Structures are given as structure tokens and as C-alpha cells.
Amino acid sequence: MDLKDLKDKYAIAGIGYTPQGVVPGRTALSFYIEACANAIKDAGLKSDDIDGLICYRTFPGLLGEDEVTTYLLAEHLGISPTTLSQEANCCRGQLLHAMCWLELGLCKHVLIVYADNAATSGRLDVGHTAADNGVFGHFGYKSRYAMAARRAMHLYGTGPHVWREIAVGQRQWANLNPIAIKYNEPLTYEDYDNSAYTEEPFRIEDLFIPTDGGRACIVTSLERAHNLRNPPAVIMGTGQGNPSRDYTCMEQPTGAKLSGKIALEMASIKLEDIDACEIYDCFTSTVDSTLKDYGFYGPGEALDWFKGGTITPGGRMPVNTSGGLLYEAYYMGLGPLTEAAMQLMGRCGERQLGPKTNTKQPEIILCSDNGGLYQTCATTILRRL
Amino acid sequence: MAYEKPLPRVTADTKPFWEGSKEHQLRFQKCRSCGHVRWPASVICPKCYSDQPDWIVSSGKGKVYSFVVHHRTFDKAFEQELPYVAALVELEEGPIFLSSIVDLRPEEVKINMPVEVTWKDITQEFSIPKFKPLS
Numbered sequence: 001m002d003l004k005d006l007k008d009k010y011a012i013a014g015i016g017y018t019p020q021g022v023v024p025g026r027t028a029l030s031f032y033i034e035a036c037a038n039a040i041k042d043a044g045l046k047s048d049d050i051d052g053l054i055c056y057r058t059f060p061g062l063l064g065e066d067e068v069t070t071y072l073l074a075e076h077l078g079i080s081p082t083t084l085s086q087e088a089n090c091c092r093g094q095l096l097h098a099m100c101w102l103e104l105g106l107c108k109h110v111l112i113v114y115a116d117n118a119a120t121s122g123r124l125d126v127g128h129t130a131a132d133n134g135v136f137g138h139f140g141y142k143s144r145y146a147m148a149a150r151r152a153m154h155l156y157g158t159g160p161h162v163w164r165e166i167a168v169g170q171r172q173w174a175n176l177n178p179i180a181i182k183y184n185e186p187l188t189y190e191d192y193d194n195s196a197y198t199e200e201p202f203r204i205e206d207l208f209i210p211t212d213g214g215r216a217c218i219v220t221s222l223e224r225a226h227n228l229r230n231p232p233a234v235i236m237g238t239g240q241g242n243p244s245r246d247y248t249c250m251e252q253p254t255g256a257k258l259s260g261k262i263a264l265e266m267a268s269i270k271l272e273d274i275d276a277c278e279i280y281d282c283f284t285s286t287v288d289s290t291l292k293d294y295g296f297y298g299p300g301e302a303l304d305w306f307k308g309g310t311i312t313p314g315g316r317m318p319v320n321t322s323g324g325l326l327y328e329a330y331y332m333g334l335g336p337l338t339e340a341a342m343q344l345m346g347r348c349g350e351r352q353l354g355p356k357t358n359t360k361q362p363e364i365i366l367c368s369d370n371g372g373l374y375q376t377c378a379t380t381i382l383r384r385l
Numbered sequence: 386m387a388y389e390k391p392l393p394r395v396t397a398d399t400k401p402f403w404e405g406s407k408e409h410q411l412r413f414q415k416c417r418s419c420g421h422v423r424w425p426a427s428v429i430c431p432k433c434y435s436d437q438p439d440w441i442v443s444s445g446k447g448k449v450y451s452f453v454v455h456h457r458t459f460d461k462a463f464e465q466e467l468p469y470v471a472a473l474v475e476l477e478e479g480p481i482f483l484s485s486i487v488d489l490r491p492e493e494v495k496i497n498m499p500v501e502v503t504w505k506d507i508t509q510e511f512s513i514p515k516f517k518p519l520s
Contacts, residue, residue: 125459131425132399134391135513136485138471139459147473151451154496200454200468200491 003239003266010099011225011232012341012382013109013218014043020213020329021181022119028058029068031115033076035214040077043218044229045109050079050218052101052110054094055086056332059116059123073113082106090371092255092333092378096238098219108220114332115214124210141282142207144373146199149285152252153201156292156299160201163284164192165306166319167205167326170281172312174323176351181209182327206284208325215331217338233341236364237267237381244375255377256293256368263366263379271295274381275362276318276343276353278336280370281325290368291319294379313351314358321351333369337380340365344384388507389462398426401440406512409504411445413480414438424480445502446519447476454491470494474516488517 016039018031032055040047058068066072070084083106085097098110118124133139138147153159171187174180187205195203225232239262241255264270271294279287288302296317297305311319322328322339329335343353343362353362362384369378395403405412415422418435429436452472458464470486472494486494487503499519506512 132393133483135393136471137458137463137469143453146453147451197456200456
């Protein structure tokens, strides 16, 4: 048994969306429920078909809300899965775990979901601190990524001159996506340069915006997916990289490097075979570090690689075609993964890769998912059937 | 006026560290078995798993490993200091320690800049290590 034996054996067969952005009055749980129900319907399945449920982490309940647990969600969905899982702190392995359950025969259809009412609850805007960082006024995950970004500037000659290419490029994609929170809000280089510093070197345009909403997908065997409603997005490869080091030790490579290598090997393809990327982008610099560690460019080569609209509509390597977590909505790794699947299913409307956006017809899309401070990363490669 | 910023949360692991700080000594654990000097403090050495550390006193000298200029803050007690600099300082003995840079304007802080510890007595119980340019 080898990871390569799982190549092309499983697929994403359904995707669940919800209203998103700022949707006042709703609980996180309500978005979980709606995203799951919509994914089940989208796949053409019934609730009884769902025998595995995986929740990305949930953040602590606010406003007297229920804590979102897998069993509470199962109750509201009227399902009794064979097995349940919910991680606590953003380790990334949800898709691989789903595939393992399927491979073992424990499950036939696994539902993976993330949701929150982060925009209206302010849940993610609190200054969670690591150890005694608060003593020194260094609060929250943004501060930690900003620290890594500054180190990357020193080590790799990157910085705001590179990150604005990511911001402007992704915003162009968001402007082709009517459900993106930044739809109809164009961004120029000048806008980026003039945006306020927050945790410098980060500016406001480098940061994702906490969202109300949810996203879910159904993972099943390719064999079963053939009989379902959508053309499946086939999982060619997936890999993990968890360089579990002290959080203060931010010398790269990130987990993207190892996870990318494993996923490409499993898929038996090379980086040159990738038509587009959906990269986990809590911050612009995360896209930069991740693409570098995949090997799209070397240290010091970032600006040359990005400039001229490489990642934009019409570009030779489209990146984050929904607008990404930065400008579409924030769903952890399910943002990149579901966008890749939707593109490969040909369901993306104005932002559809191919002739409509003057880009390559997408056959193979690479997705990343990153947690901690680059300490846990999953890479997944999907292909069109 | 009462000190309103967050205070250190003393644990069994960090108690010797904060006791040292009270005496203006920057203390780290040094593994008795393999010699690795570590931070954060922990029950075992992450290199060799020995649970026998000595606490050594650092020279307090190091260089800026990375830094963030905070232009906003999640705690009102820091507001009057904005913009301020939080930095990771790589000490001569090896550990990388999160602290503040003082006595410099934010735009003057650079990676690899030599710095040394300077102590701030914040309450009866606590002194905290900050870093200033090496004199």
C-alpha cells in the first residue's frame, strides 16, 4: 500500500455555498448547517448517504452561541455518520483523513465543512496571544505572520513590492465573482501602496477579512462520483508537510515544500503540468512563501515571476480565481479546494478559467491549505475528469 | 498609576525565568545532557529529551531576528505607544526571544541589528526584559 495507490481513486463530488460576507443575526452553526445541506444536495445525495463528517476547527462560542460540534451539526442535519472528526487548532489533514476513511471502507461519502459568523461576531478580531507575547503588545495571528513576512523580506528579497502584485491580481479575480466580498471594489497598485499599515510590514490590503458564511464539500470514490450530479473533480495527489518547530523559528521552507513534493509525486506530474493554483491566502505573503516553496520561483525571483499579470485573468498561471480568502471569503482550506473543484467542473461563470478569462483550459489545479505559522500544510492536486 | 498591560503568566516552566528577571538576569534553560540552550522553557530538552536543565544567565546581547511595527493594538493600554516595535531577538546563547525594541524609532530598526537587554520594572512582582541598541 502506497499513497500513489490512491491516485485518481477519489473525487470531490459536491460543493455547498451559503450567503456570505456580512450577514447579521446568524449563528456560526446556521452557516455550518446550510453549507452541509447544500453540498449534499449539490452532489445529488440524500442525508442518509453521508457516513463521515469532518469539521475544520471552530473558534470559541460568543454571544451565548452553542459550541459547534460534529454531533450537534449531525443532529441538525439528521445524519448519523459512522465516524466524526473535528480538529482544534488548524492542523491540516482533513482531505487525506477523508480519503483514508473511504479507503478503509468505513465511509462512502465524507462531508467536510468550515463555517463562521466571524464578520458580525468579531470572533477572529480578538488578540489571541501565544505564551507571554501580550506582555510585549504582540497580539494575534496577524502579528505572527507579519513577523515571518519581515524575516522573508530579509532572507528572500521579497516584500510589499511583491505582495501588491498578489493583492492587485486577486482583486481582479474577485471582481469577476459576484459573491466575493470585494466584488465591485477594484484595487490599483496606488491603492495598495496608500493603504494603511496594520502590523507592518502588513497593510490592510494584505489581510483576509473575517467572513460570515460557510463552505462544504463531499468526498467520495471516483466510481461513485460518476453516478452523481456533477462532473467530479478527481483527486490526483495529496500530501502533508508539518515542520513542527518552535513558532518563533520561522526559517523557511514552509510545510508547502514537503507537502507539494509528496502531492506531485503521488499525482505523477511536474509543476509544469499545473494550469492554475488555489493557494491558502490568509495574507498576501502566504501566497508568496507558498508558491516559492512549491518551486514556481526561487529566492529573489518573486517580482520577476509575478510582474506582467502572471496570476491575473489572462495570465499564464492564474492564482486564487475566486478572489481567494483575501477577497472572496474566508473558509480555511475549503476556500482553495472548493474553488479548484468548481473550476474543474466548469461552474465558475464569469471567472471560469479557459476562453472566458483568456487563460488555459484547466486540466490540473494545485491547492494549498496552511495552518499554524506555516507549521502544518496540505497540498492537493485535482484534475478534470 | 496601576500597570494596565498584560502581566506574565507564570507557570512551573517559566517561574525561574521571571524570578531571574526580577533580579535583572535573563535566564534560559541549558540542557545538562546535550548543552542545548532553549526557549520557550519546557520540561524536557527538545533535542535529546533530557529533563535535567540548568538555568544559565544570558549575556543579554543578541541581534534582531525579525520585527513588526504595530500601528494598531488589541489592548488599549498600548495605544499611547503606537507605533511600537515587537521583535524577535536572537541571543548570543542561541534562543530566540520575543520582546520589545526601545530607544529607537520604528523606522530605525533593522534585522541583524545588535541589541542588548534593558530592564523595565513594571510592578512589585515583575521586571520585563526589553531590548535597546547595543551601546
